[in-house]
Amino acid sequence: MIQFDHVTKRYPERGDALKDLSLRLTAGEMAFLTGHSGAGKSTLLKLIGLIERPTRGQVLVNGRNLGSLPRRLIPYHRREIGMIFQDHRLLPDRTVFDNVALPLVAAGMPRRDIARRVRAALDQVGLLRLERARPLALSSGEQQRVGIARAVVGRPPIILADEPTGNLDPDLSREIFTLFERFHEVGVSLLIATHNLELVEEMSYRTLRLHAGRLVADSGGW
Amino acid sequence: MIQFDHVTKRYPERGDALKDLSLRLTAGEMAFLTGHSGAGKSTLLKLIGLIERPTRGQVLVNGRNLGSLPRRLIPYHRREIGMIFQDHRLLPDRTVFDNVALPLVAAGMPRRDIARRVRAALDQVGLLRLERARPLALSSGEQQRVGIARAVVGRPPIILADEPTGNLDPDLSREIFTLFERFHEVGVSLLIATHNLELVEEMSYRTLRLHAGRLVADSGGW
Amino acid sequence: MTASRHRQRRGRRPPPPRSRPQRRRVGLLQGLRGWFEQHRETAHDTLAGLLARPLATGMTVAAIAIALALPAALYLLLTNLEQIGGEWERSAAVSLFLAPEVDEARAAEIAARLRQRADISTVELISRDQGLAEFRAYSGLGGALDQLGGNPLPVVLALYPSAQAQSPAALARLVAALEALPEGDFARLDAQWAQRFRAIVQLLRQAALLLGAMLSLAVLLVIGNTIRLEIENRRTEITIMDLVGATGAFVRRPFLYSGAWYGLLGGVLAWLLVALAGWLLQAPAARLAQLYQSELRIQGLDLQASALLLGGSALLGIVGSWIAVGRHLSQVEPS
Amino acid sequence: MTASRHRQRRGRRPPPPRSRPQRRRVGLLQGLRGWFEQHRETAHDTLAGLLARPLATGMTVAAIAIALALPAALYLLLTNLEQIGGEWERSAAVSLFLAPEVDEARAAEIAARLRQRADISTVELISRDQGLAEFRAYSGLGGALDQLGGNPLPVVLALYPSAQAQSPAALARLVAALEALPEGDFARLDAQWAQRFRAIVQLLRQAALLLGAMLSLAVLLVIGNTIRLEIENRRTEITIMDLVGATGAFVRRPFLYSGAWYGLLGGVLAWLLVALAGWLLQAPAARLAQLYQSELRIQGLDLQASALLLGGSALLGIVGSWIAVGRHLSQVEPS
Numbered sequence A, B: 001m002i003q004f005d006h007v008t009k010r011y012p013e014r015g016d017a018l019k020d021l022s023l024r025l026t027a028g029e030m031a032f033l034t035g036h037s038g039a040g041k042s043t044l045l046k047l048i049g050l051i052e053r054p055t056r057g058q059v060l061v062n063g064r065n066l067g068s069l070p071r072r073l074i075p076y077h078r079r080e081i082g083m084i085f086q087d088h089r090l091l092p093d094r095t096v097f098d099n100v101a102l103p104l105v106a107a108g109m110p111r112r113d114i115a116r117r118v119r120a121a122l123d124q125v126g127l128l129r130l131e132r133a134r135p136l137a138l139s140s141g142e143q144q145r146v147g148i149a150r151a152v153v154g155r156p157p158i159i160l161a162d163e164p165t166g167n168l169d170p171d172l173s174r175e176i177f178t179l180f181e182r183f184h185e186v187g188v189s190l191l192i193a194t195h196n197l198e199l200v201e202e203m204s205y206r207t208l209r210l211h212a213g214r215l216v217a218d219s220g221g222w
Numbered sequence C, D: 001m002t003a004s005r006h007r008q009r010r011g012r013r014p015p016p017p018r019s020r021p022q023r024r025r026v027g028l029l030q031g032l033r034g035w036f037e038q039h040r041e042t043a044h045d046t047l048a049g050l051l052a053r054p055l056a057t058g059m060t061v062a063a064i065a066i067a068l069a070l071p072a073a074l075y076l077l078l079t080n081l082e083q084i085g086g087e088w089e090r091s092a093a094v095s096l097f098l099a100p101e102v103d104e105a106r107a108a109e110i111a112a113r114l115r116q117r118a119d120i121s122t123v124e125l126i127s128r129d130q131g132l133a134e135f136r137a138y139s140g141l142g143g144a145l146d147q148l149g150g151n152p153l154p155v156v157l158a159l160y161p162s163a164q165a166q167s168p169a170a171l172a173r174l175v176a177a178l179e180a181l182p183e184g185d186f187a188r189l190d191a192q193w194a195q196r197f198r199a200i201v202q203l204l205r206q207a208a209l210l211l212g213a214m215l216s217l218a219v220l221l222v223i224g225n226t227i228r229l230e231i232e233n234r235r236t237e238i239t240i241m242d243l244v245g246a247t248g249a250f251v252r253r254p255f256l257y258s259g260a261w262y263g264l265l266g267g268v269l270a271w272l273l274v275a276l277a278g279w280l281l282q283a284p285a286a287r288l289a290q291l292y293q294s295e296l297r298i299q300g301l302d303l304q305a306s307a308l309l310l311g312g313s314a315l316l317g318i319v320g321s322w323i324a325v326g327r328h329l330s331q332v333e334p335s
């Protein structure tokens, strides 16, 4: 499903964020990505979502080589990935409903079908009562959950989560991780970058550990 | 130092974020603020920094009533408070150095003295090597630490931290909390909103717990 | 947090690996309906968005309107000046003094023949008596002429060149042709004023060309600038839409509609400004017309010019946004 | 992460409670130096910031420049038109036909006397012979006049009214005064062209006033709009500066400098555009001047007008930013 072949990502001014990294996640797999601040977790996720391109090496998603994906097909690639961003990335002047609906609207789904899907997603993160609010009027944890709802609303086969519980209390973090587990159960592939080692250990899924751009530990895989 | 007298903060569209809250922190005290997502932690800190005003009740800081502080004195009030924001609030088109220097520049400090202070603050959060980088080229944890450096660079008598370690790995989180402890040792008052209950318990300082806008537990104080 | 909705999804299996992403995940009919809905909604939402900030929108629209109104007003001014010019050049006649022996009946024949010429629009016959009266009035030499004991003046034909024959060269050719007539004595060109007027109009036209060029640039700059800043303002929005899988067309659409609305609103306001200006200039124009006993009226924008103004302004808005969006879209591509 | 720096701070005690925040935490001299440094730095940084985005800055500056250049060009056009007008009205002379018995010596005396009048600028004496020659040329009636066996024409004085006496009423008074002279026979006013010219100039002046009003509005709108959008773009920046304890003056400062730079750069470009326009119109103006044998030259902006243009544009920029910043600053106050 997701495969990295000797991938290096170099930021000209700052050196290598990822160094000669190879890994493979099978379809329907759920894995955690850990590592110190600046280890390269976000960079790895960005390469999968084609938000950045590797300096060297290849990234394959769903068997297709992202390096040779024509530009006009990038949006269709992104629609297959539900991404949760570390900085939420919500539109401040749209309501929670509109923010969550965005991927569906962008995909051209008729308004009628959208409402049902959006409400289902908001219900899953416990924010149904806030659908009319604007992001700036939400607490950070609430914003983070809106971001999660937006990532899952399109029912993508892949979910990438970048520190999805950084602003959530322990109980809520556990609920979100349980939610991810349920997605895993229905066959969605998940890669979750997190600092919440406690929950990671508790849930015992495959765990990848990055250190300064290198994969230094991999609890599963082959 | 910081005193809340029956403070209520109501957001017209959303109801009370804080309900009839009274508390008192003495000068030089260090305290944690916990509570579920949306409990009102950020709102409480915003009231101290005069980013919001209470709907009812009084907030006193340093013995002065914020409700009667003339508008033109608000900047001088804010200079006495080092605030770490949950969403970092960095200027994307300025370097890390310039971001950290901002409070000093705003206070009219000559450029020469600024450089020394800024480097000292960056050193404290381990980012001295990144002073020329721009926030967008930083990992979230690095951005968070820039925000911490900016809050402490002006050597304010009060530091308010809103989830300062949400994007940091456990080791770095511990280091940051140790840094706060050192500020506490030299007489700075600190109020730290956090979800990191593990570290809170470990450090055994006064802990205030909010639930739905009410103070439901207070481990210290009187 | 409930799982009730979630259960519906149980059992769904991930799609098999594909070498390219699917272009559509919704049915064709559904997709088409969505597409129309999106356009209608975007058109509506962008207009509502503009009207929700009346001050900001008003400022932008006013700037665009003024930039558009000025070339339109200039076009009107030139049209009207040419009309005045036409009236004015008409008074620049050629006087053909016929030979003394030609009588008035013969002169009328010559006049009829001359009227056939392409370079002559009107011929007026000034009889000997009329000429004497005019001469008397002109020179005040009534007494001296009376001593002549008769009318020594010839018949004169006042000729008004047609519109195509107004240039100095054409007039000179006309004068030569007239003097070559056997019945003609000599032709006098009352051309000084025509020349002066032509020089003035030329100066104005050159000034107008310069102004027109600058103003067209200003229109482009104002619209382009507005949309550019607008887009910079909404850069976050564009980036986020990009990240959730919006196509370039989808991202561009609201900006194109905004641009079209700005342009169209600016065009409408410009049309009103021009109409107002025309109305305000009606009085002095009428005064001018009186001096010519002519029917000169300031003409407003005709249907064609109005359509051009409105359509062109909307188009300018779209083009301006297109360029601006294009530049910014390329900035959120992966590097 | 080292604590070495930190140790210097050990032992610092928090300041005692105060009822108001201290206004200065740095010494006076240090503060003053900081203040000057800040201004110099802000002026430098804002200019550098503008020049770092040459395309965007260029577009804004060009829009401002065009908006500024048009009123300036209009001012020039009116100045020059008035000059032309002056030249032109000079050719609208009054011809005073003296009584037949007045000879040329006497006529010269009268001319000298008339030159004293305030409403007359020039007097030209047209002798009998000159008159005859002119008459011959005008009417082509040489033969007829020769039959008279003598020159029946009187001496004529061509009078050019002074600048203050150009109005129809003043001219009518002048004519009446001249006809009242015992030596005068009658006076003829060659006034039709003067009237027409005045009507045209009036039309243009009214059009110019309208254009001027619209253009001044356009200047304000373009600058205001640009700074407004600029500030909306930097709203995050303003909010953050506010949050770290920047005063209103500090937050406003870079915008005011930006505004001043935009205005000033726009003013300089406008000055160049006007100079260019003047230069391009030199040729047709010279052609026009030739027709009058006059010294008419298109005049550029003089020192005073230039200073007004540059100073005014910088000021407009500052005022525009001030208003825009003021509106936005109030939005980040606590509620």
Ligand SMILES: Nc1ncnc2c1ncn2[C@@H]1O[C@H](COP(=O)(O)OP(=O)(O)OP(=O)(O)O)[C@@H](O)[C@H]1O
Pocket (backbone or CB within 6 Å): A011, A013, A014, A016, A017, A035, A036, A037, A038, A039, A040, A041, A042, A043, A044, A086, B136, B137, B138, B139, B140, B141, B142, B167, B168
């Ligand atoms: N656009 C960029 N330009 C230059 N350097 C970058 C850029 N983005 C990231 N980096 C650098 O690459 C390294 C890895 O960053 P990344 O965001 O992947 O870290 P991370 O593992 O997500 O850290 P965190 O846990 O703090 O979010 C960091 O040192 C960061 O400063």
Ligand SMILES: Nc1ncnc2c1ncn2[C@@H]1O[C@H](COP(=O)(O)OP(=O)(O)OP(=O)(O)O)[C@@H](O)[C@H]1O
Pocket (backbone or CB within 6 Å): A136, A137, A138, A139, A140, A141, A142, A167, A168, A169, B011, B013, B014, B016, B017, B035, B036, B037, B038, B039, B040, B041, B042, B043, B044, B086
């Ligand atoms: N500007 C606002 N307008 C309306 N409601 C608001 C606003 N800011 C916060 N709220 C609401 O007030 C409540 C408390 O918010 P606050 O940000 O204080 O929570 P918090 O304890 O910081 O939560 P978190 O841990 O998620 O950051 C939330 O329900 C939030 O939605």
Ligand SMILES: [Mg+2]
Pocket (backbone or CB within 6 Å): A041, A042, A043, A086, A162, B139, B140, B141
């Ligand atoms: Mg990261």
Ligand SMILES: [Mg+2]
Pocket (backbone or CB within 6 Å): A139, A140, A141, B041, B042, B043, B086, B162
């Ligand atoms: Mg919060």
